[in-house]
Amino acid sequence: MxxxxxxxxxxxxxxxxxxxxxxxxxxxxxxxxxxxxxxxxxxxxxxxxxxxxxxxxxxxxxxxxxxxxxxxxxxxxxxxxxxxxxxxxxxxxxxxxxxxxxxxxxxxxxxxxxxxxxxxxxxxxxxxxxxxxxxxxxxxxxxxxxxxxxxxxxxxxxxxxxxxxxxxxxxxxxxxxxxxxxxxxxxxxxxxKKEYDLIAVVGGVTYRGDIVSSLDLGLYNDQNELIYIGSAGSGKLSYKDWKDVTTAIQQIITDQSPFVNLKQHENAHHTWISPALKIKVTYLEWTQTNTLRHPVIQSFV
Missing domain, CATH: 3.30.470.30 (DNA ligase/mRNA capping enzyme)
Known part of the structure; x- marks a missing residue:
């Protein structure tokens, strides 16, 4: 068949x-x-x-x-x-x-x-x-x-x-x-589906062509270290929103990863930014590797 x-x-x-x-x-x-x-x-x-x-x-x-x-x-x-x-x-x-x-x-x-x-x-x-x-x-x-x-x-x-x-x-x-x-x-x-939500810090992005298409998310631990928890590209942002993000991050791009558990040499396709932006995402659960499963972007906060 x-x-x-x-x-x-x-x-x-x-x-x-x-x-x-x-x-x-x-x-x-x-x-x-x-x-x-x-x-x-x-x-x-x-x-x-x-x-x-x-x-x-x-x-x-x-x-x-x-x-x-x-x-x-x-x-x-x-x-x-x-x-x-x-x-x-x-x-x-x-x-x-x-x-x-x-x-x-x-x-x-x-x-x-x-x-x-x-x-x-x-x-x-x-x-x-x-x-x-x-x-x-x-x-x-x-x-x-x-x-x-x-x-x-x-x-x-x-x-x-x-x-x-x-x-x-x-x-x-x-x-x-x-x-x-x-x-x-x-x-x-x-x-x-059941969903949970949280406010995450954006510490990096990935491009598709000249437009940002995905955000690298993080949370601060008790030592004020930014921990990478996953990346999100789907959600409620329009094409115009992604263009605005692309423009907005130009002044905060940096050579160093802000994540203590995600380094530059390990992820060359990421573009790192200073952790100045926050975003609300929904997700299904935490994975065994302490990242979000199916994070979906809701809005910037």
Missing amino acids: KPIIPFEPTTADLIPKGDDWIAQLKWDGTRILTYFENGELQLFNRKLNERTKQYPELQDPSEYCKASSLILDGEVISFKDGKPSFYDVMKRDRLRKFNHLQKAIEETPIVYMVFDVLFFDGEWVLDRTLRERQALLEDIMLPHASVQVVESFADKEGLYQACLQSGLEGVVFKDLNSRYTLNGKDSRWRKM
Whole structure:
């Protein structure tokens, strides 16, 4: 089978109303589609990179699904301290030396959270409603230690609040009447993520051509040292805002990195500036390397 680009949700600020909408946990893992036809199974991620060898737990679909051929859509996750850990599942996803595969399986067990079926027993089911596809999924999936069907909830607000209280990534809301569009993205699926915010100091920039396109962020520690916590280029700044930033920093460009943990010789593509600018960013969490995960620029302060 030729791998496809899966359907994506848009970002939402409000929970949709109505009985035709359901909510599912947004599992913090890696999007994986399962392809099975003529006795051969392959796994691909959303960027169409094959991941078949990384997850041998999924390579016999007869153990978890009643189908002669199929395409399943879902998220591969790995738990740490009772919560999905993006960094742990990435250890498996980025595995390239397969002579250590058994050790990786033991150290980082995975679960495949299946939330949709696109192809079944030789036929595409994309034009069936989500309500119909969910019913099909419930009928064909078998109990398995490494495969689960994602649960749907009618209490959308309740699930979102429970997600926030439990420190989970977020919720996806889906219209039960929606069809599945390959390589599509629209508001029939909507995601709401938990977010944190902070005020960061800008200590460097990266250019794209002649215009600044990314900001290097830092926080001061108790010794008044500026610690690098990540870089951000996406967010609410317009093209004009980036041009204004490019102009504004010309008077504060310096040869020395202001970050005690990020030096000039290690990052030659950065342009350092005196830490005079502050910016508000939102982010999902702190990583194990003490940097921000998915920082998004909100505004200068």
